[in-house]
Amino acid sequence: EQLFVNASLSSYPVYIGEGIRSRTGELLLSEAKGADKVFVITDSAVGPLYLEDVVQSFPDHVEIFTFTVESGEASKSFAEYERILTAMLESGLDRKSVVTALGGGVVGDLAGFAAATYMRGIPFVQMPTTLLAHDSSVGGKTGINHPLGKNMIGAFHQPSAVIYDVEMLQTLPDKEWRSGFAEMMKHAYIKDASFLEWLQRHITTIEDVKTSAVSMLKRSIQVKADVVALDERETGVRAHLNFGHTLGHAVENTAGYGKWAHGEAVAAGMLFAMQLSNEEGLSAWDTKKEKEWLLSLGYPLVMTELSADSLLRAMKKDKKTSAGVFTFVLVTEPGETITKQIPDETVHRLLESFIERGR
Numbered sequence: 001e002q003l004f005v006n007a008s009l010s011s012y013p014v015y016i017g018e019g020i021r022s023r024t025g026e027l028l029l030s031e032a033k034g035a036d037k038v039f040v041i042t043d044s045a046v047g048p049l050y051l052e053d054v055v056q057s058f059p060d061h062v063e064i065f066t067f068t069v070e071s072g073e074a075s076k077s078f079a080e081y082e083r084i085l086t087a088m089l090e091s092g093l094d095r096k097s098v099v100t101a102l103g104g105g106v107v108g109d110l111a112g113f114a115a116a117t118y119m120r121g122i123p124f125v126q127m128p129t130t131l132l133a134h135d136s137s138v139g140g141k142t143g144i145n146h147p148l149g150k151n152m153i154g155a156f157h158q159p160s161a162v163i164y165d166v167e168m169l170q171t172l173p174d175k176e177w178r179s180g181f182a183e184m185m186k187h188a189y190i191k192d193a194s195f196l197e198w199l200q201r202h203i204t205t206i207e208d209v210k211t212s213a214v215s216m217l218k219r220s221i222q223v224k225a226d227v228v229a230l231d232e233r234e235t236g237v238r239a240h241l242n243f244g245h246t247l248g249h250a251v252e253n254t255a256g257y258g259k260w261a262h263g264e265a266v267a268a269g270m271l272f273a274m275q276l277s278n279e280e281g282l283s284a285w286d287t288k289k290e291k292e293w294l295l296s297l298g299y300p301l302v303m304t305e306l307s308a309d310s311l312l313r314a315m316k317k318d319k320k321t322s323a324g325v326f327t328f329v330l331v332t333e334p335g336e337t338i339t340k341q342i343p344d345e346t347v348h349r350l351l352e353s354f355i356e357r358g359r
């Protein structure tokens with residue numbers, strides 16, 4: 001199974017299949033011809049499960065280096081980034097070498113940023129191991145966190161290939177399935193009305209997500225790829241991918257990393273954005289029905305430990321707000337997106353009732 005992503009400066013294949021990690025060597029070398037060194041970055045949860053299979057897939061003439069970071073968002077740090085660059089220099093990587101990210105979005109963003117900046121950019125291959133990483137591995141955004149803000153330091157660097165072994169998803173905890181599925185919902189809401197209709201009819205439990213993962217992945221990646229192809233560097237429509245993320249990021253930051261999985265927070269953010277667009281008279285979402293869908297899938301919508309004030313403050317710090325007005329991505333009907341500036345007071349008032357109704 002193979003999809004293609006076309007970005008303005010590059011085009012790359014997305015291989016999707018059961019067990020294809022054992023073909024990593026062959027698939028990677030078909031894109032990065034002449035690579036004689038491969039530097040595989042993974043995390044402490046994924047490495048013990050899958051790293052050996054990936055390493056074994058390479059022919060003898062390719063030298064393999066491995067680097068393992070702690071599992072979790074905290075690894076997207078300057079300290080870890082520097083340690084990786086040091087190891088890359090010590091390994092003598094050059095412009096023909098390939099950095100490979102074996103992991104979820106954390107490893108993908110961190111490894112991608114290392115690849116983007118080492119010698120001003122060397123080839124990079126994504127091997128997503130989470131459902132969420134179907135989103136993060138496509139599109140070329142890479143980066144790390146700064147103590148003052150998430151994803152604040154980064155670069156655009158497209159992968160040479162994405163190798164998605166869906167067999168690896170089997171070891172994911174339910175929370176991570178839920179997290180990844182939220183980004184699929186997002187793609188459906190913003191760009192694909194018939195996909196949304198299908199999802200709402202067929203996917204009502206986490207078991208349904210697992211059963212239909214592969215077919216949904218292809219469709220969801222296609223949406224992401226289409227949006228990125230139109231706007232590789234996010235000067236326009238690509239911003240619509242931030243649907244649900246204004247509040248989502250604030251929830252993640254305010255609650256402390258790890259409490260809410262990224263997509264769990266985004267799911268709450270999408271519901272909030274739907275209430276906001278209804279309130280602005282721009283849409284007629286049946287928010288009760290939307291909320292029931294999220295609840296049936298197990299999304300946590302209770303944020304009573306968070307206050308409207310603290311969430312508003314966190315949103316202000318996010319890079320997507322400017323000069324005290326919030327620019328929200330709103331979906332006016334399935335597949336139709338706009339951005340709109342919303343005054344503080346409106347956001348604050350709706351947040352209070354959102355928190356109240358989440359109880």
Ligand code: NAD
Pocket residue numbers: 043044045046071072073076103104105106107109129130131132133135136137138139140141142151168169170171172173176179262
């Ligand atoms: P993650 O990489 O932290 O993975 C989630 C958890 O699952 C981790 O504990 C990880 O160790 C574990 N894990 C990963 N694969 C596993 C497997 N196969 N079996 C068992 N456990 C496994 O998180 P994520 O949700 O994949 O990604 C979130 C990150 O992605 C955030 O940092 C976010 O900013 C970033 N992101 C980036 C983009 C982008 O365009 N670059 C888009 C969306 C999200």
Ligand code: ZN
Pocket residue numbers: 183245262266
């Ligand atoms: Zn996201």
